[in-house]
Amino acid sequence: MSSTPPIEPLRRQTPAPPVRIVHLGLGNFHRAHQAWYTAHAGDAAQWGIAAFTGRRPDAAERLNRQDGLYTLLVRGADGDHPEVVTSLSRAYAATDHEQFLDLLRRSEVAVVTLTVTEAAYLLGPDGGLDVDRPEVRADADALRADPTAPVTTVPGRLAAGLAARRAAGAGPITVLSCDNLAHNGAVTAAVVTRFADLLDPGVRGWVQENVEFASSMVDRITPATTEEVVERVAELTGRHDESPVPTEPFSEWVVAGEFAAGRPDWESAGAVFVEDVTAHEQRKLWLLNGSHSLLAYAGGLLGHRTIADAVADPRCRSWVEEFWDEACRHLPFPDGDLRGYREALLDRYANPGVRHLLAQIAAGGSLKLPLRVVPALRAERAADRLPRGCATAVAAWIGHLRGEGTPVDDPAAEPAVAAATSADPVRDVLSLLDPGLGDDGDLVDLVSSRLRDLAPGNA
Numbered sequence: 001m002s003s004t005p006p007i008e009p010l011r012r013q014t015p016a017p018p019v020r021i022v023h024l025g026l027g028n029f030h031r032a033h034q035a036w037y038t039a040h041a042g043d044a045a046q047w048g049i050a051a052f053t054g055r056r057p058d059a060a061e062r063l064n065r066q067d068g069l070y071t072l073l074v075r076g077a078d079g080d081h082p083e084v085v086t087s088l089s090r091a092y093a094a095t096d097h098e099q100f101l102d103l104l105r106r107s108e109v110a111v112v113t114l115t116v117t118e119a120a121y122l123l124g125p126d127g128g129l130d131v132d133r134p135e136v137r138a139d140a141d142a143l144r145a146d147p148t149a150p151v152t153t154v155p156g157r158l159a160a161g162l163a164a165r166r167a168a169g170a171g172p173i174t175v176l177s178c179d180n181l182a183h184n185g186a187v188t189a190a191v192v193t194r195f196a197d198l199l200d201p202g203v204r205g206w207v208q209e210n211v212e213f214a215s216s217m218v219d220r221i222t223p224a225t226t227e228e229v230v231e232r233v234a235e236l237t238g239r240h241d242e243s244p245v246p247t248e249p250f251s252e253w254v255v256a257g258e259f260a261a262g263r264p265d266w267e268s269a270g271a272v273f274v275e276d277v278t279a280h281e282q283r284k285l286w287l288l289n290g291s292h293s294l295l296a297y298a299g300g301l302l303g304h305r306t307i308a309d310a311v312a313d314p315r316c317r318s319w320v321e322e323f324w325d326e327a328c329r330h331l332p333f334p335d336g337d338l339r340g341y342r343e344a345l346l347d348r349y350a351n352p353g354v355r356h357l358l359a360q361i362a363a364g365g366s367l368k369l370p371l372r373v374v375p376a377l378r379a380e381r382a383a384d385r386l387p388r389g390c391a392t393a394v395a396a397w398i399g400h401l402r403g404e405g406t407p408v409d410d411p412a413a414e415p416a417v418a419a420a421t422s423a424d425p426v427r428d429v430l431s432l433l434d435p436g437l438g439d440d441g442d443l444v445d446l447v448s449s450r451l452r453d454l455a456p457g458n459a
């Protein structure tokens, strides 16, 4: 008689590694990327991660119920491969601020990593910390009254943690951003030092002398977890994992910066250390994230739901190729490298196991387009060319902002929605992206014609 094997919970058989890394933003990407590299480093037994969620305390509770363990479900052309990742020693809610301060006071804690989304850096129009935001002012007031007061913003939490480290004499530390953001190390340094300055010039001076802000280009397509993923993991492993993470086989991590207090031997897991990540960052943000945004908005207008569906549509595929041709002219890599990179992206996008929803990628467009599409658009106009691929991305975003295609999920969307629904939408949206672009009559005409082409029934 056959019987179904019992579903076991996921539990550690050996102690978790000692915490020496603190992470903010315990989402799926951190667990598919930095936590995986840490678990695969040659010295993994010495490097545990304490990770804080952003807004979901239940995510920490689920992980702690299984001792920080979780299954990474690597979905490739050759099938699904489950792997238990062991580097997450403990998960905490974002509100557990006392625990965060306590960890930063420990000299053995050597690295703070971040995956908190672009929005959490709270950048203002000048590219630095927006000190006029109420939440920044509230955090600064609270910390001036009591340096251990609970605070909510990422720059405020980091400044408070570093002030606590300084007071404890715990020595230098490295903060490493792993967000999709151009110059992510410099941006993190700018917002944290500016926040420290609001508190006490002594803290700012200590941060400048003792804290390294490293940069990194991160890449691994990691969608959200669905019930199908939970069921597939149970089927493959015979264990019940409340919090598995689906991802693709490809992974890349290029890092630049100093780690005065040490770091895991991430190279042994495949990370690459370079002097300057800028070119890698641009290539990835423009070619991958830029084409993702194009597919998210244009594919949504055509009724597609996932990247694999959208890129299989010859119309979307040709717009992506146009956009890549334009962006590649401004990337400092040999043509052959860029060709290979593009081919690899098409393979990755076509992966049927990675159901990456356009709606997830479309979120937060008003912060994403300026970094992912506008640089190539500006560079093409400076070279006196009219970039049809970039124009298609902007036109598709306008359609999305008008409520066609994927729903708008963007806390900063109000001015963009107002522009997209104005009497002169193309000029107003281009001006919002870059004032110079709105005055460019030829570009306005091109985006307008792409918008007409994308209208329901025309595409």
Ligand SMILES: NC(=O)c1ccc[n+]([C@@H]2O[C@H](COP(=O)([O-])OP(=O)(O)OC[C@H]3O[C@@H](n4cnc5c(N)ncnc54)[C@H](O)[C@@H]3O)[C@@H](O)[C@H]2O)c1
Binding pocket: 024, 025, 026, 027, 028, 029, 030, 052, 053, 054, 055, 056, 115, 116, 117, 118, 119, 120, 153, 154, 178, 179, 180, 181, 218, 219, 220, 221, 222, 223
């Ligand atoms: N998913 C990917 O394929 C991928 C790949 C490369 C880089 N990234 C980077 O990682 C980031 C997170 O992606 P994800 O897929 O893990 O998303 P996710 O939604 O699974 O997790 C996001 C994490 O950031 C936290 N967060 C969000 N807003 C925050 C805020 N204001 N303050 C503090 N924490 C906040 C969330 O609570 C959560 O812990 C992305 O924004 C991107 O910059 C993601």
Ligand SMILES: O=P(O)(O)OC[C@@H](O)[C@@H](O)[C@H](O)[C@H](O)CO
Binding pocket: 180, 218, 219, 220, 221, 222, 288, 289, 292, 293, 360, 361
């Ligand atoms: O994660 P976001 O929201 O910054 O961007 C959406 C996707 O483009 C992104 O998650 C990519 O899949 C990822 O950057 C691949 O490494």
